[in-house]
Amino acid sequence: MKNQKEYLEIHKDRFIKELFDLLKTPSISANPANTQDVLDMANLVKTSLIKIGCDNVEICKTPGYPVVYAEKIIDPQSPTVLVYGHYDVQPADPIELWDNPPFKPLIKTTEIHPEGAVFARGACDDKGQMFMHIKAIEYLIATNQLPCNVKFMIEGEEEIGSPSLDWFVKNHLEKLQNDVILISDTGMISNTQPSITTGLRGLSYMEVTVTGPNRDLHSGLYGGAVGNPINILSKMISRLHNEENGVTIPGFYKNVEILSSEERAEMAKAPFSLEDYKNSLNLKEVYGEAGYTTNERNSIRPTLDVNGIWGGYNGDGAKTVIPSKAHAKISMRLVPGQDHEEISELFANYFKSLAPKAVLVEIKTHHGGHPYVTPTNHIGYQAAKKAYEATFDKSPIPQRSGGSIPIVSLFEKELKSKSILMGFGLDSDAIHSPNEHFGLFNFFKGIETIPLFYKYFTELSKYE
Ligand code: BES
Ligand code: MN
Ligand code: MN
Numbered sequence: 001m002k003n004q005k006e007y008l009e010i011h012k013d014r015f016i017k018e019l020f021d022l023l024k025t026p027s028i029s030a031n032p033a034n035t036q037d038v039l040d041m042a043n044l045v046k047t048s049l050i051k052i053g054c055d056n057v058e059i060c061k062t063p064g065y066p067v068v069y070a071e072k073i074i075d076p077q078s079p080t081v082l083v084y085g086h087y088d089v090q091p092a093d094p095i096e097l098w099d100n101p102p103f104k105p106l107i108k109t110t111e112i113h114p115e116g117a118v119f120a121r122g123a124c125d126d127k128g129q130m131f132m133h134i135k136a137i138e139y140l141i142a143t144n145q146l147p148c149n150v151k152f153m154i155e156g157e158e159e160i161g162s163p164s165l166d167w168f169v170k171n172h173l174e175k176l177q178n179d180v181i182l183i184s185d186t187g188m189i190s191n192t193q194p195s196i197t198t199g200l201r202g203l204s205y206m207e208v209t210v211t212g213p214n215r216d217l218h219s220g221l222y223g224g225a226v227g228n229p230i231n232i233l234s235k236m237i238s239r240l241h242n243e244e245n246g247v248t249i250p251g252f253y254k255n256v257e258i259l260s261s262e263e264r265a266e267m268a269k270a271p272f273s274l275e276d277y278k279n280s281l282n283l284k285e286v287y288g289e290a291g292y293t294t295n296e297r298n299s300i301r302p303t304l305d306v307n308g309i310w311g312g313y314n315g316d317g318a319k320t321v322i323p324s325k326a327h328a329k330i331s332m333r334l335v336p337g338q339d340h341e342e343i344s345e346l347f348a349n350y351f352k353s354l355a356p357k358a359v360l361v362e363i364k365t366h367h368g369g370h371p372y373v374t375p376t377n378h379i380g381y382q383a384a385k386k387a388y389e390a391t392f393d394k395s396p397i398p399q400r401s402g403g404s405i406p407i408v409s410l411f412e413k414e415l416k417s418k419s420i421l422m423g424f425g426l427d428s429d430a431i432h433s434p435n436e437h438f439g440l441f442n443f444f445k446g447i448e449t450i451p452l453f454y455k456y457f458t459e460l461s462k463y464e
Pocket of ligand 1: 126160161162186187369401402403404406
């Protein structure tokens with residue numbers, strides 16, 4: 001595209017400075033103490049969209065945190081790309097494990113990012129990646145090269161399961177109308193081997209509470225005579241997997257899409273070193289469902305994981321107590337064929353059936369989302385592929401991801417359009433973990449590649 005390298009070169013430092021400004025606001029949607037920060041963040045996003053020349057920039061009310069909307073309509077006859085991203089972030093805990101304060105962004109080099117990476121909560125997920133889109137459109141508008149219409153929809157509740165988006169999308173069907181949805185909120189294989197995410201797993205997230213006696217008890221006076229909720233909860237959890245590390249919930253695998261051996265062989269061609277994988281995590285051995293490779297286990301297979309477990313005494317020293325209650329948060333990642341509502345129900349019924357009469361079990365469903373797949377023959381995928389080929393000089397590999405973005409299946413259902421997942425993060429970027437970062441190479445590569453998506457998508461649309 002015209003003047004692209006020059007434009008990037010001239011504005012590089014400003015882009016980084018502007019990204020830093022976004023990263024300084026702790027827009028943690030999960031924490032009520034950060035309510036004002038999340039609202040401030042929506043305003044910062046709004047301002048940055050006005051600054052690049054978007055029209056109708058607004059902060060749209062929802063039952064929860066607002067959605068920032070903006071558009072640039074050049075011609076109603078041209079195709080329309082809807083860009084989705086999120087301005088909220090995960091909590092920074094455990095804060096003591098960060099090398100720099102999570103909301104004081106800092107550039108440091110790493111082995112994987114010799115040209116530097118921005119360290120801050122949200123650097124990669126998703127402020128850095130969302131901001132690449134704003135800067136790509138800045139370039140297209142400033143150089144008069146925007147080839148089609150663009151709409152932005154940036155939300156503030158993704159990290160808590162997008163509870164307001166069902167309402168928002170259903171109430172703004174006209175406004176959100178588009179030909180394709182473009183999202184950078186995933187990753188790629190490596191900086192020398194780009195990939196395009198073609199699948200996301202669904203999610204079913206549960207919380208269980210096991211109650212024994214009506215109060216905490218002296219573990220000497222009562223120990224052995226009443227059910228200890230923590231002992232029992234542990235026993236119940238251990239029954240959720242079998243010896244082969246498969247999930248034991250009856251019906252869990254019933255509708256799971258089975259890939260053909262050809263499809264699995266195709267997947268296995270993606271570059272991957274199990275040794276490097278183990279080393280990067282300090283593991284002697286990997287662990288998972290028998291009969292599947294690591295990359296299959298974390299993408300095309302459903303899973304069940306305990307995310308947190310608590311109860312009883314956790315303070316210093318020892319306290320002899322049988323707790324009244326024990327709790328756990330349990331999530332299941334789902335693959336095509338599985339319905340999150342059905343799976344939540346199967347889980348609840350099975351989990352209750354595992355409980356002895358000595359305890360009472362309560363089960364709460366948190367958020368959920370359906371799995372998603374993008375076909376590689378979609379013109380959006382083809383446009384993205386051509387864009388990566390131009391900027392990486394290498395063809396991108398289609399790859400299913402293990403993560404979830406529940407809104408994507410909602411978009412498909414309500415807006416009838418497919419999402420193209422052009423993620424520029426790396427698995428080693430530590431999203432949701434301490435020391436999250438985003439490579440400057442990745443940030444600028446994104447800003448360089450995205451404009452080409454618009455060019456090729458507009459061209460390919462003419463032949464549809
Ligand atoms: N951006 C991630 C999802 C992601 C990351 C997908 C990397 C693929 C590769 C998103 O912000 C996220 O964290 N999603 C949550 C689900 C949500 C309901 C809390 C997840 O996957 O745990
Ligand atoms: Mn994200
Ligand atoms: Mn996330």
